Amino acid sequence: MSPSNHGAAARPGTRKLVQGNIALAEGAVRAGLNCYFGYPITPQNQIPEYLSWRLPETGGVFLQAESELASINMVLGAAATGARVMTSSSGPGISLMQEGISFLAGSQIPCLIVDVMRCGPGLGGIKPTQADYYQATRGGGHGDYRTIVLAPFSAQEMFDFPMRAFDLAEHYRNPVLILSDAILGQLKEPAVLEPAGIPRPLPNTWALTGAHNRPARNLRSMYLSGDDQEIHNNVLWEKYNRIEQELPEAEQIETDDADILIVAFGSAARIALSAIRLAREEGLRVGLFRPVTLYPYPGKALRELTSRVNRVLVVEMNMGQMLDDVRLAVTDEVRIHFYGRPGGGVPTPHDILAKIKEC
Amino acid sequence: MVMKQVFGRPETLCDGATHYCGGCGHGVAHRLVAEALDHFGLHDKAVGVAPAGCSVMLYDYFDVDTIESAHGRALAVATGMKRANPSLFVFTYQGDGDLASIGMCETIHTANRGEKITVVFINNAVYGMTGGQMAPTTLPGQKTTTTPLGRSTATEGAPIKMAELMAGFDGVAYSERVAVYDARHVLRARKAIYRAFESQIHQAGMGFVEVLSPCVTNLKMSPEKAQAWVAEEMCAAFPLGLFKDTLSQYEKENAPAVEGSDAHAS
Secondary structure (H helix, E strand, O other), X not given: OXXXXXXXXXXXXXXXXXXXXXXXXXXXXXXXXOEEEEOOOOOOOHHHHHHXXXXXXXXXXXXXXXXXHHHHHHHHXXXXXXXXXXXXXXXXXXXXXXXXXXXXHHHOOOEXXXXXXXXXXXXXXXXXXXXXXXXXXXXXXXXXXXXXXXXXXXXXXXXXXXHHHHHHXXXXXXXXXXXXEHHHHHOEEEEEOOOOOOXXXXXXXXXXXOOOOOOOOEEOOOOOOOOHHHHHHHHHHHHHHHHHHHOXXXXXXXXXXXXXXXXXXXXXXXXXXXXXXXXXXXXXXXXXXXXXXXXXXXXXXXXXXXXXXXXXXXXXXOOOOHHHHHHHHOOOOOEEEEEEOOOOOOOOHHHHHHHHHHO | OOOOOOOOOOOOEOOOOOOOXXXXXXXXXXXXXHHHXXXXXXXXXXXXXXXXXXXXXXXXXXXXXXXXXXXXXXXXXXXXXXXXXXXXXXXXXXXXXXXXXXXXXXXXXXXXXXOOOEEEEEEOOOEOOOOOEOOOOOOOOOOEOOEOXXXXXXXXXXXXXXXXXXXXXXXXXXXXXEEOOOHHHHHHHHHXXXXXXXXXHOOOOEEEEEEEOOOHHHHOOOHHHHHHHHHHHHHHHOOOEEEEEHHHHHHHHHHHHOOOHHHHHO
């Protein structure tokens, strides 16, 4: 079994045993994070706890907000000044933030939002899930908009993705969401906590810094005159089209000789890798297609791959949400099977192996 | 004969017509804020946070950087800006629904943290932009489109007195209620707004000014009658006055060393 590049083994540098949430928080600091605003919720509390002392060390700002409503709007205000800004939360808090995320998208203000998913609906529980997929990838709040969604599946990627997220957020002037979960947040594993590059904030031409030697600027999402709102929406649409052309990314593991393809992201993909190892020991040729970007979905690559491998097993820790994107991507000739575990259920490798044998 | 201009448009107030109704108090309040921006020389470092409500389009009227905020969230947005860049001068301009109803949680927590932000709160006892519904500051017995029989304190509560409430927070350096129904009160309002600006300039704490203002359209009154209504009915329910001024004490103790105090000179 070739190691996936998620592993720290592939990276130069010193490996350290680190918790996923801490890796993400330190990754954000190394990415040049200026401000963090957040409100406590399990299973992401290690992120604000760590940043509450770590960020001031670097001259950054940490502020515990009175609610997630306040958090996301503090993010909006701080990011509007051109700073690198993030918040983190879990399902119920991310739901409260949706109005603010819609404003961030409409006003084209870049920022990082981290969802360490816990199971719902409602208060639900604190067990892991992937049930916020729809919310993350379909916009989530009101109006026509998209957030770029990255799906890590290791402590290493929890560390690496904030840098990518900020670069993408600034490049496209768009919020970026890292969709993690309770497993990835809480697990401890080796990772190299040394960034692959240095933070490179873009020269800013839109931030609110005071109208010194330039005309006054304004950031807004509302356009009341004539067709201005439609014109604004078409600007956003053109951007989303570019994102869909330029950004889709997936990792393929053991797919060269595969007869059966598992499609899974995040924690489910990790468990699927163990199941694939078991299957290979039994002579079953199974590969993994792991979307790294959930929006934009890497549907074109999946469509090409499934022109060869026409038996697909989609594994998710929900009732079947990414399943929709798989169905949209592949042709009718592909036989799609689904194995889902909602409500905090976590499949074992043997559970998945049994489903592989049904394909 | 040498002519001297004694009255003109403030430089930070944009030229042109506004969308406000004739007789609305927003025009006067906008002018007072612009005068303060000019007086303290803040054009180059001010950011105005617009609320949801009639004054959402203030970004068309002020020649400074501006941002729109979600309904009730102006003070969270302002907090983020000020924390990210403390050298900015950040002010919010909010109505009663925005600040005292949907945004009450942000309002009191921002005050409690003592954010160095200036808040101009326009209280006109009604939801203006959405067409005259009950506001948290609607007077007892006042008829609105959602209290057709008049506001009942038994079922809808009493009007919330924000200037007094804000004065209770240690983080608020200045809290005053003023009105803009005649020239004498407009001058007093200007002084209060200047003091709320100075609360931020001197880093003393939040500066808060509540401005009682006529909404002619939703009161269904002529401008003259609406001004009289503010003077008689609103001022009876919302006493004008200064409710908090730790700024003066702060100035006495800190004045010589305060950074940016030279702004007075401009």
